[in-house]
Amino acid sequence: MAREQGRKLVAQNKKARHDYHIEDTWEAGLVLQGTEVKSLRAGRASLVDGFAEIDDHEVWLLGVHIPEYSQGTWTNHAARRKRKLLLNRSEITKIERKISDKGYTLVPLQLYFKDGRAKVEIALARGKKSFDKRHSIAERQANREKEQALGRRLKGMD
Numbered sequence: 269m270a271r272e273q274g275r276k277l278v279a280q281n282k283k284a285r286h287d288y289h290i291e292d293t294w295e296a297g298l299v300l301q302g303t304e305v306k307s308l309r310a311g312r313a314s315l316v317d318g319f320a321e322i323d324d325h326e327v328w329l330l331g332v333h334i335p336e337y338s339q340g341t342w343t344n345h346a347a348r349r350k351r352k353l354l355l356n357r358s359e360i361t362k363i364e365r366k367i368s369d370k371g372y373t374l375v376p377l378q379l380y381f382k383d384g385r386a387k388v389e390i391a392l393a394r395g396k397k398s399f400d401k402r403h404s405i406a407e408r409q410a411n412r413e414k415e416q417a418l419g420r421r422l423k424g425m426d
Contacts, residue, residue, distance in 0.1 A: 272384035278308050279379040281315035286401065288375060288393035292366070296327065297354035298379075298386045303337040308386060310337075313379050320353060320374035320390050322364055327353040329388065332376060353388065366392050 284290075300308070307313070318332035329351045355363075366372060371394050378389040396404075 272381065274383070276381045277378060278311055278381065278386075279313040279315050281318065281375065281377050283316065284375045284377055284391070284393065286396075286404075288373075288391070288395055289400075290377075290391045290393050291372075292392045293377065294355060294359055294363070294390055295382075295387050296390055298329070298388055299352040299354065300386055304334050305386065306339070307334050307337045308379070308381070315376045315379060318376045320376065322360065322367065322374075325357075325360060325364075327355055327360060327363065327374070327390075329353055329376060329390075332379070353390070363392065371395060 312335050314333040316333075318329060320327055320329050322328075331348060332351065333348055363374065367374065373393055373395070374390050375393050376388050377391050380387055380389075
């Protein structure tokens with residue numbers, strides 16, 4: 269059997285970029301059970317309520333929903349179980365130092381397969397206030413209008 273190459277996106281947390289200021293990101297491996305891998309390969313997962321925490325110098329992923337495998341038997345996994353993340357010791361200590369500051373949290377941004385192995389991209393994030401969200405929406409809208417005006421001008425429509 270040929271080894272899988274490249275990157276296959278399974279799930280993405282688009283709301284995280286809207287709700288948080290992303291400061292730093294890391295790629296971590298996941299410790300999974302067999303039926304979880306099969307369910308992920310079918311493209312079924314949700315990162316919406318997910319977050320990560322550090323417990324006894326280990327990083328754990330909580331709240332991520334990987335539904336039970338439809339062909340699974342009594343060996344099926346729990347959909348929202350606690351999953352261990354695989355990071356280097358130096359990365360974990362760096363995360364621990366940064367997360368000790370008030371207002372920081374670890375959120376998963378993407379869940380994907382990279383060269384056949386399940387990976388999750390976690391981010392150190394600080395929550396946005398509602399006025400920050402409104403500001404970023406207004407800024408995005410202004411940039412969109414600017415690009416449209418430039419495009420119209422280049423086409424000679426103005």
